[in-house]
Amino acid sequence: MSVLATATGIVRDLGVPLPGRGHYDVRGKVVLITGGGDGIGLALARELHGRGAVVALTDIDPAALARAGTELGSRVHTFVADVRDRVAMEAVVRALSTETGGLDVVVANAGVTPPPATLRQIDPEGFDRVLDINLTGVFNTVRPAIDEVVARRGHIVVVSSAAAFAPGLGGASYMISKAGVEQLGRALRLELAGFGASAGVAYFGVVDTRLAKATLDDDALGAELEARLPRPLRRRITAEQAAEVLAGAIARRAGRTLAPAAWQGWALLRGFVNVVADGVLAADRRCHTLIRELEARGSRP
Incomplete structure (x- = not known):
């Protein structure tokens, strides 16, 4: 593969619009957003609705x-459904x-952030719930919609995480769960x-949502675990900022988008950084x- 082809592939993966790719205008397009009642989902609905899309939540x-x-108001459809329910989706x-x-x-977009727990400590049903919503729920959302998206040459975004x-x-x-979503996407x-x-x-x-606050702010150990991240990586963005990132990713059909930008280096160099980080943390x-404090807390009646 030539240097030019390699560089082009890297730019494409970063979600940077390439010459001739054009702009995907959502005006008049029908957009389905899961988890649309709150947080990033609702913020994205507002953003895309403001750009003229028909939004379904x-x-x-x-x-x-x-x-x-x-x-x-207008141009909105709502459906009460659990992404774990394949028939319902x-x-x-x-x-x-x-x-x-x-x-x-x-x-x-629908997902949950569970309370801090180790694999030894977590209730198996709690583990299943996280994967059922965050990963299988993405499949249940995307799978029935693929034919529609293909027929209209549309776009699908799956929301992963720096996690x-x-x-x-x-x-x-x-x-x-989020690593699985990445590979699915x-x-x-x-x-x-x-x-x-x-x-x-994505x-x-x-992202400073209700779920993140419950896990990282209202939980003392959660806050301490977050503090183990380097300061630039602890920077939070609002749901509205995340929605702008997603809207921009849709507009340029990005294969990959990430925010805040401080995570970019880790994401691109993960093969090296993770070897070092895992060794240091271990x-x-x-x-x-x-970890001992977390497991001791979980063992209390």
Whole structure:
């Protein structure tokens, strides 16, 4: 492979628009967003609705969906559905296609951030719940929509996390789920490319949502675990900032997008950085103490 071809591939993976790729205008397009009642999902719905899109939101919270529908007014469809329910997600796609005439963009955003726990400590049902929502839920969202997206040469975004490639003490179930989402998105991108449709993976560091606050702010050990990250990587972005990043990624059909930018170096050099980071953390006595404290807390009645 030539140097030029290699450089072009790197730029494409970074989500930088290449000459001739053009701009994907969401005006009039039908966009399905899971987890649309709150956080990043709702912020993205506002952003894309403001750009003229028809937005369809799914969530398990009917009250949140009702508020979102009232706020957005026209060009909005809401569906109460759990991404773990494969039949329900298939029904959402069918109903949306019937109501709007088709589906152009899918954003598989729904996810949960579990309380800190080790693999020895976590309840197996809690582990299954995280993977069922964060990973299998993405499959359940994307799979029934692929034919629609291909037919309309649209775009799919799966929301992963910097946790997919960075070590996270006490967060193995979340890391595993987001690493799986990353690979699902990469595979999907390759599968859709030959049909004129596209897909991409979005990675975020810490987004200041209700879920993040409950895990990292309201939980003393969660806050201490976060403090083990270098200061630049602890920088938080708002749900609105994350939504702007996602909207921009859709507009340029990005194969990959990441925010905040401080994570970029780690993401690109992960093969080297992770070898060093894993060794350092495994030898860090403070990390040993935090894990013991976490497991001791979990063993209390």
